[in-house]
Amino acid sequence: MSNGRFLVAAAAVAAIVFGIAAWLNVDYLFFAGYVVLQYVVLASAWNILGGYTGYMNLGISAFFALGAYTTVALQIAWKLPLPATIPAAAIVSGLVGLGMGYLTLRLKGIFFAIATLALAVVTETFITNWDYVGGSAGAYLLHPKRGPWFGSYSEYLFLLMLIVAAFSVVVAHAVERSWLGYGFTAIRDDETAAEATGVPTLRLKLVATGLSGALMGMAGAPLPYYVSFLEPASTFNLAYAVNTIAMAMIGGTTTWLGPLVGAVLLATVQQVATVTISSEINLMVVGVLLVGFVMLAPNGIVGLLRDRLRL
Amino acid sequence: MTITYPLLVNALIAGLLMGGFYAALSVGATIAFGLLDIVNIAHPTFAVIGAYAVFVLNRTFKLDPILCGLLLTPVFYCAGMLLYQVYHHFFERRGDDAMRGLAFFFGLMFIAEVALIMSFGVDFRYVHAPYITTTWNFGAIALPLRLAVPFAGSVLMLLTLELFLKKTFIGRAIVAVAQDPFALRLVAVSPVRIKRVAFGIACASAALAGAFIIVIEPLQPAVGREFIGRVFAICVFGGLGSLPGTIVAAVSLGLVENLATIFIGASWSPAVAFGVLLATLAWRPSGLFGRS
Numbered sequence: 001m002s003n004g005r006f007l008v009a010a011a012a013v014a015a016i017v018f019g020i021a022a023w024l025n026v027d028y029l030f031f032a033g034y035v036v037l038q039y040v041v042l043a044s045a046w047n048i049l050g051g052y053t054g055y056m057n058l059g060i061s062a063f064f065a066l067g068a069y070t071t072v073a074l075q076i077a078w079k080l081p082l083p084a085t086i087p088a089a090a091i092v093s094g095l096v097g098l099g100m101g102y103l104t105l106r107l108k109g110i111f112f113a114i115a116t117l118a119l120a121v122v123t124e125t126f127i128t129n130w131d132y133v134g135g136s137a138g139a140y141l142l143h144p145k146r147g148p149w150f151g152s153y154s155e156y157l158f159l160l161m162l163i164v165a166a167f168s169v170v171v172a173h174a175v176e177r178s179w180l181g182y183g184f185t186a187i188r189d190d191e192t193a194a195e196a197t198g199v200p201t202l203r204l205k206l207v208a209t210g211l212s213g214a215l216m217g218m219a220g221a222p223l224p225y226y227v228s229f230l231e232p233a234s235t236f237n238l239a240y241a242v243n244t245i246a247m248a249m250i251g252g253t254t255t256w257l258g259p260l261v262g263a264v265l266l267a268t269v270q271q272v273a274t275v276t277i278s279s280e281i282n283l284m285v286v287g288v289l290l291v292g293f294v295m296l297a298p299n300g301i302v303g304l305l306r307d308r309l310r311l
Numbered sequence: 312m313t314i315t316y317p318l319l320v321n322a323l324i325a326g327l328l329m330g331g332f333y334a335a336l337s338v339g340a341t342i343a344f345g346l347l348d349i350v351n352i353a354h355p356t357f358a359v360i361g362a363y364a365v366f367v368l369n370r371t372f373k374l375d376p377i378l379c380g381l382l383l384t385p386v387f388y389c390a391g392m393l394l395y396q397v398y399h400h401f402f403e404r405r406g407d408d409a410m411r412g413l414a415f416f417f418g419l420m421f422i423a424e425v426a427l428i429m430s431f432g433v434d435f436r437y438v439h440a441p442y443i444t445t446t447w448n449f450g451a452i453a454l455p456l457r458l459a460v461p462f463a464g465s466v467l468m469l470l471t472l473e474l475f476l477k478k479t480f481i482g483r484a485i486v487a488v489a490q491d492p493f494a495l496r497l498v499a500v501s502p503v504r505i506k507r508v509a510f511g512i513a514c515a516s517a518a519l520a521g522a523f524i525i526v527i528e529p530l531q532p533a534v535g536r537e538f539i540g541r542v543f544a545i546c547v548f549g550g551l552g553s554l555p556g557t558i559v560a561a562v563s564l565g566l567v568e569n570l571a572t573i574f575i576g577a578s579w580s581p582a583v584a585f586g587v588l589l590a591t592l593a594w595r596p597s598g599l600f601g602r603s
Contacts, residue, residue: 056410058352058417103593110350110409114543115592118585121540125582136578238536242421249414284425290418294411295401 003174010173014166018159022151030154034226036267037161038219042240043247043259044168045215048175049208050245051253054188055109059100059116060244062123063093063213065235067220072133072230075141081148082160082222089221090214096123097213098206105205124236138231141224157222168215172256175211184208239283243270246290252300261301317451322569328458330565332527334558335465336520336538337545338472339513344543345552346489347506347513349398350413353420355542356535357514360423361387361521363431366530369438376438377464380522384515391514395507420535427532435529443526461523468519472512473554485509489552540581544588 021029042060049055067089074080074088096119104115128136143153175181183204186194195201224230243266251262266289270282297304340354351357361383368379402412437443442456476482484505487495492502524530545564549556564584571583 050410054410056413103589107592110413111547111592113350113413114547115589118540118544118588118592121585122582122589125579129576129578239421242417245414245417249411280425280428283421284429287418287421287425291415291422294414294418295397298405298411 010166030158032271037165039263039267040165041168041219042244043263044172045212047248047259049212052184053208056113057116059120060241061236062120063216064220066093067217068223071221086221089217093217094210094214098210101206101209128232143225246286250293252302258302326566326569328462330562331462331465334561337542339516341546342513353416355538356420357517358521359535361518362525365522380519383518387518388511388515391511395510437529541584544584548591
C-alpha cells in the first residue's frame with residue numbers, strides 16, 4: 001500500500017475506533033484504552049530501532065519519562081497546553097536518542113543495550129534531583145474534569161493518544177517501505193556487509209535512534225495529565241521496557257503490523273488481568289509470553305500467521 | 312556539611328568493602344558475558360533468588376547465612392547448566408543469540424521477580440548472624456562486620472575462581488573457549504560442555520553473592536534491578552572476562568560511589584555507576600584490562 005493510501009486508511013481506522021468509543025461513552029474505556037494506545041506508540045517506536053535495525057533499546061522508560069517531564073516543565077514554565085508539549089517532547093526525547101546513539105552506536109549491539117539501560121538510570125537521577133519539576137517528591141498536574149473541546153478529560157486524552165498512535169504506525173509503515181527501512185534491514189542482517197556496500201550505517205542508526213526516541217517521548221507527553229501525579233520512580237519503571245519489548249516481539253518485529261498486534265493484544269490482556277486478578281500477575285504474564293515467544297516463535301504472531309498462510 | 316577526616320576514612324573503608332561485594336556479584340556476569348558471550352542480564356536477580364533461599368535456610372535450620380550460600384552453590388550450579396542447555400538449544404545453536412537471548416534473560420528476570428513477590432511479598436527480609444550487628448571500632452574509625460565478612464568471603468571466592476581458571480584443565484578450557492571454540496574441538500574438547508560448566512559456575516557464584524546481599528542489607532524482590540547497572544558497569548570497565556579487572560573495577564566503583572555520596576549527596580550516587588559505564592563505553596569500550 002502506498003504511503004498516501006496507508007495514511008488515509010490509518011486515519012479511517014482511528015476515526016472508527018474513536019467513533020465506537022465515543023458512542024459507548026464509558027469513561028473507564030477511555031482510561032484503559034489510553035494505556036493500550038500508549039503501548040501501540042511505544043512498541044512501534046521501539047521496533048524502528050529494535051526490530052528493523054536490530055539494536056535493542058532497554059532504556060525505553062528514559063525516553064518515555066523525558067516526554068512526560070517535558071510536559072511538566074513546559075506546563076510549569078509557560079502553562080503550555082498538551083497539543084503543544086507533545087511535539088516538544090518529541091524534540092527532547094529525539095535529541096537524547098540522537099546523543100545516545102552518537103555515544104554508543106560504534107559499539108556492538110549488546111553494548112548499546114546495556115548503555116541504554118544506563119541512560120535510564122542517569123536521566124532518572126537527574127530528574128530526581130531537579131526540583132523545578134518536582135524532584136523526588138513528584139509533581140501534581142491536576143486536569144479539569146471536562147476536556148477543552150467536548151466530553152470528559154479522559155476522552156480528550158484518549159483522542160490525543162489515538163492520534164499519536166496512528167501517527168506512529170504511519171511513520172513505522174513509511175520507514176519500513178523507504179530507503180531508510182532497507183538500510184535498517186541491511187544493518188540488522190549484516191552490518192559489516194552493509195557498510196562495505198556503501199550503506200551509511202552510522203548515519204542510518206542515528207536516524208533510527210532519534211526517530212524511535214522522539215516517538216517514545218510523544219507517548220510519554222500526556223502521562224502527567226493521565227496520572228495527575230508524576231514521580232520519578234514509577235515513571236522510570238523498568239516494567240515499561242519489558243512490556244514494550246514483549247509486545248513488539250510477541251507481535252513480530254519485522255513489520256509495522258507486529259508491534260500493533262502485539263500491543264493491542266497484550267495491553268488489553270494486561271488491562272483485564274489488572275482488574276480481575278492483580279497487577280503483579282501482569283508482569284508475570286508478560287515475562288512468560290516474552291520468554292515463550294523468543295524461544296518457540298521468534299517471528300511473533302505475524303510470523304506464525306505468515307507461515308500458516310503460505311502453507 | 313564539613314568533611315572530617317574520620318568521615319572520609321570511614322567512607323573509603325565502606326567503599327572498599329562494598330567494592331569487594333560488587334566484585335563477587337559481578338564475577339558470574341563477567342564470566343558469562345566476557346567468556347561465553349551470554350549477556351545474562353538476570354544475573355543480579357539470580358543472586359536475589361539465592362538470597363531468598365539463604366533466608367529460608369537461615370530461618371528454618373538456624374545456619375550461618377554464608378554457609379547457606381555455600382550449600383546452595385551445587386543447586387545453582389546444576390540449575391545454571393540446565394539453563395545453559397536451554398539457551399544453547401533455542402538461541403546459540405540458531406546463531407541469532409545476541410538480541411533474542413537478551414530478551415530471554417530480560418523476561419526471565421521479571422518472571423523470577425514476580426515469583427519472589429508472590430511467594431515472599433514485598434516486605435524487607437533479613438537474616439540472623441552474630442556478625443551482622445557487630446562493628447569493630449578503632450577510635451573514630453568503624454569496621455562494620457556486616458560489610459567486612461562478605462568482603463572477606465568475596466575475596467576468597469574470587470581467588471578460588473582465578474586459581475581455577477588459571478591452573479585446572481577445565482578452567483583453562485573455559486578461557487580457551489572464549490578465544491577460539493574451534494581450536495578446542497581440535498583437541499577433542501566439546502565447547503558446549505565447557506560452556507555449560509562455565510555457565511554453571513557463573514550461576515553458582517550468584518548463590519554466594521546472594522548470601523552476601525542479605526548479610527549486607529535487608530532484602531526485597533526488586534533489589535536485583537538496582538544492581539544490574541553496577542554489575543554491567545563493572546563487567547565493561549574491568550574488561551570482559553578478566554577477574555583482576557573485575558576486582559579493580561568493583562573496588563573503584565565502591566570507592567567512587569561512597570565518595571560521591573559524601574561529597575555530592577546520596578541522591579546522586581545511582582548515576583555514578585552508569586556515568587562510569589557510559590564514559591567507558593564511549594571512550595574505552597575494551598575496559599581497563601580488556602583484550603581490545
